[in-house]
Amino acid sequence: MPEPERDLNAAVQPLLDVRDLSTSFFTSAGEARAVDGVSFTLRHGEVLGVVGESGSGKTLTALSVMRLIDPPGRITGGSVRFNGEDLLQKSERYMRSVRGRTIGMIWQDPMASLNPVKRIGDQVAEALRLHGEAIEGGGNRRRTMSRDQLNARVVSLLRTVNVPDPERRTREYPHQLSGGLQQRVMIAMALACEPSLLIADEPTTALDVTIQSQILELLKHIQRERNMSVMLITHDLGVVAETCHRVHVMYAGQIIESADVVELFDDPKHPYTVSLLRSVPRHDTRRGDLVAIEGKVPELTALPSGCSFHPRCAHATETCRAQEPGDFDLPAGHTVKCHLYA
Amino acid sequence: MRAVDGIDFRVNSGETLGIVGESGCGKSTTGLAVLQLIQPSAGEVKFDGRSIVGLPQGENRRLRQHMQMILQNPYSSLNPRMRVSDIVAEPLRNFGVSNRGERFDQVQQLLERVGLSADHMKRFPHEFSGGQRQRIGIARALALRPKFIVADEPVSALDVSVQAQILNLLLELKEGFNLTYLFISHDLSVVRYISDRIAVMYLGEIVEIGAADAIYAAPLHPYTQALMSANPDPDPHQRRKRIVLQGGVPSPIDPPSGCRFHPRCPLAEARCRQDKPEFRDLGGGRSVACHLVD
């Protein structure tokens, strides 16, 4: 994928600028800081990968950006500037005009997001109607579409996401579609409003590898064509390597390393990232070469002192056990949260 | 419906044969049929040179000692109300190790062997992480000192850092216990890492089999080629042109005529629609079912 355009305007103001975002769950076991001071920016036309093992806070970071955290969870601090406006300061009504409109979303399980008793065509049409309202709300007096116009738009949208025989599919129900087709419908709905940012949370995890590759190619194609920004959440380092421009690695609710994709894979700095990359087989891994990370991901309600990774880290020192490391900037926009780079 | 259809392969003593393929292609069914946990409607399974289809119950039971299974889901395959020591001891009890003290010693050794400690013996499955539960399942499978283990997606439910722990454990135990594995997975990278030979399945059939290195270096069947090219590799320098297959896997209830892969095959010709390609031995341990490969 070509690098995103670095036009001057985009350099001045990123599309998304998240600072110190924190989200906690308040449970009987105590406070679980599921998102713990996360900061990052996403430029126009950039594909950002967020990787990390189960429970590292990837989904909750995305949900926090969209302000979709329900009790006992709560966003406890930070800012989420989208086009310069802090979403955390906005009304719920304003957020409804953002979700699924200027920011599109796709989740891992399409069946959980599609309405099982409603025809595909009607669901896509509804997503399009939302867009119509959004335009009217924006002061642009476009007339609401006629039924035929709407149907034609639905079919053309399904065609954009390569749903075969789209006219027939509009009359079907979600369960009549394969997982791959359901995910295409979800993408069509997310694209209906021509979002400038698409958040995709494990969009291909439930799919077979040949279907995954169809969906990833489709997302790349649409991303390029529309110069859309994408936040792609996945636990699959292979998917990241093949799709993203930039990567954030999460561990225990924090971004512990962030770099351009080639740099991250060629020259990982954080001991966790280094170990993570050694623990997944690639085309040139010889038998016996996989190095496991001993121990396990810590409980959020009982985080280790200092650096959360220190109990599993081969380089840990007294400082690591006592003090939480800050973010250290390395050349080429590479940042790492580790005392080794102080 | 034929979940697997006329497949033919052998697993050599001491090797790991990997079975790869997409969901529903019949990997698990093959594993279960090999272990005689389901009865194939036709065909033969030989173990140590002897046919094991339709054995009388007593013999079947004896055979069970030599053949064990490790399952994907360490959460559902362990009885939540049993203590770890009882879970691992169960096969020993069933197969005549009646002395409690002896069972206890063996369980303790087994748990240590899979990287758990004696402290864990009195605990229940819910008190363990996914990787630890998979270790418990492995300890139980090893209890009767089997020669042959079918591992059905043993690491698919685990986080990558834990996956590597279990893969390395399986490799180490293979040496230590002289095991032969049938290793089933949809993850091509994992199968490549662990297998000596690989069988690629599509819609209930094996379309290609051969040495793992040879298949990954030069896949011959168009489906194997597409599968390999679709497999995302964690190396951004490997970004390459993918072979993107059209559509999804057809229903096994009414499989396509001729070559079952023909509706999705980028190279299909007229004969592919009519004639079923023979599963041909190309020498060097490689067999392929495709009209275009000679």
Ligand SMILES: Nc1ncnc2c1ncn2[C@@H]1O[C@H](COP(=O)(O)OP(=O)(O)OP(=O)(O)O)[C@@H](O)[C@H]1O
């Ligand atoms: N309702 C909740 N109550 C308490 N803790 C929660 C709740 N929802 C999530 N968490 C915790 O927040 C942490 C982060 O969860 P999150 O879903 O963001 O992880 P993730 O990185 O997306 O993992 P996965 O790869 O499994 O999807 C987890 O440790 C989880 O247990």
Ligand SMILES: Nc1ncnc2c1ncn2[C@@H]1O[C@H](COP(=O)(O)OP(=O)(O)OP(=O)(O)O)[C@@H](O)[C@H]1O
């Ligand atoms: N008990 C059953 N009754 C009817 N059909 C079944 C049964 N079990 C499996 N099948 C069918 O047999 C075919 C092969 O299934 P199998 O479970 O062997 O596939 P698999 O390759 O292991 O898939 P996965 O990767 O999803 O585990 C599938 O089409 C499946 O729907």
Ligand code: SF4
């Ligand atoms: S801060 Fe210390 S413990 Fe944490 S990763 Fe770096 S070296 Fe390891």
Ligand SMILES: [Mg+2]
């Ligand atoms: Mg998640």
Ligand SMILES: [Mg+2]
């Ligand atoms: Mg299976």
